[in-house]
Amino acid sequence: MDFEVIHPVESPDHIRRYREIIRRAIEGNTGKGQLQLIKQAGWIAVPTHIGDLYAFEDEDRLIQTLLDHGYQEFIAVDLSKMQNVSDVLIIPATVLGMEDFKYNIFGWYVWFAGKPDWFILMANTLDFIIVAGQPDFVRRVLGCEPEQASIDIREMSESEYLDPVVRKYYAHLLEQLQITYLQSEPGTIVNLGLLDWDETPSA
């Protein structure tokens, strides 16, 4: 894996520290089918299609939002082990940084900055992302109202072309984020589970 501008973190101490920080807001291990959010005070968490972060104008908007909030770079932590890449990456808040990630990474990563001040979950193999943080920040990253950003996921939860198990997961995701997460007290754990292909799908 040869990144152009992304800087993989090598120090085990630093890796551990970054993992501890992000664990305050989101924790997961896709191999074990685990994914849970820990509600932060005042935050909302909005699911949207991963393609909504891939268009040039969306990239531009995200970068501009990050720069306006004073972030020159951000952290990416691996939640899967789908590639033989460092667990923690430092990504410059530039188009090149985003491109470097997009074209080299397949797996599940969570992006964040600060304590964390916000996070973006990149659920690459399931085609969705979650943008979480203070409502103003989230709206700026999405470029629209949360309801509108989730339209594609809602349609996917009803698409006859997708596997019923996957459809059910999208419906679960919407419910957990738009109702449970929104209404929870800070510190509440919101379980997003993952798919279970061996048994009857559970909601």
Add this chain to the structure above:
Amino acid sequence: MFDPRGDIRSAQFIRELIKFGFEVAKVNPIVTTTGETVISEFINMLLRGGDGRKAQGGLNQFFEGVKTPGDRIKLLEFADRLVQAAQLLQGADLQVQKKDARFLSQLLNLGGAYAALGTQVSQSDLHFFLETLRQSQDIQKAATELKAFLDSFNGDDQQLLAGSRNLLQTLSLVPSQSIRSESRNPSVAKAWLDEAAFHASLRLSLNPGERILDASGLYDDIWNASSIQKLKTLAEALYAYAAPEGVQVASNGDSGMIAQKLDTWGNSNPIGGTITLIGGLIYIIIDEGGKIIRAVYHSNSGEDERTAEEKATDDAINEILVGATLTDRKGKPLPNGTNRKEGDVENYDKPTGEEGQAEDLEKLSRKAGGPIKTTEDGAKTADLIDGGSVGAYPEAKSTGGATTQINTRPKKSPMRRTIKIRYTHNRRATIVIPTV
């Protein structure tokens, strides 16, 4: 459009108009027209007399988009040379053609559309008949280039000329200052016309039931449009398709991205409905159900400009995409003309299940990649020789079924593709057919 009062009072304009009429009369066309191409009405009047109002309508269309009296005089001079170049065409099939008033009308209309682009003078020799005629008196050279253009299409030359005229008019009607100014580079018009000839030939070569995948859904409409109003609407639709809001105003400064965007217009034709690569395009041929039958690479220069590694990677990818269907985000087959969001990944559905996925990965690795590695999470990955990579994920808790993602990365440019293939099970295969 020309101004009957202003232009007709100009002695120079009259002189050029008469001279143009003289060039046409010299041809002594053996086939006259029935009014389907409007400039032909003017030619008819010059030759046979007739309806003056129709003739004026013909002139109006001819001068469409050419704004100043000076430019209109230049266009007439240019038209003289076009007619002369056509008369120098060699070739058995062209002897009748070049004396056909319909052919001449289509050629003149194409010339008018080119003039309306207001192209800048090219610094290098593009071997492009329209630019050669605009710049110089070398009629023989232009005739050779015109013949090469006509020869590049195996069908009806008049269709090629009419369709090409529509494409150039579309370019000049795109509602974007920056793209119109980009289009003033003569190589853009040349690239569009070369692509048009290839596209039209490819269409002729299709077997019954085959179609060229047209992501914008606008190509045929532009090719067949019969009025400037229609083309104006199509140019707006094309712009909305190829350059969505925000791209041109990306102010925080990545000029590389904007350049890449414009490159799509400059280097190739964004309405080929296919995949833009360095110096070339991949056309995808699909069946009536949208399933990919094959892919055809074409470059503007006629030479394959990809590196051996890029070509091998493209070929291997094209091979595994046979039998797949391009879908939208929701897995629904993408009909022609569905706007795929810019920057979105290419989503495909392939009904071969996990077995097919393993075969495809093996094929990619063998033909265009390194060894297959298995990761902790059970995914299989391989590097591709073009600098990209492929990851194949089994049906797992974190995947929406067996999925393969391919990231290509031609090193020469930012033109990269992200391809996602969902390997579904062909459920229809479970139906048991009773045997007798």
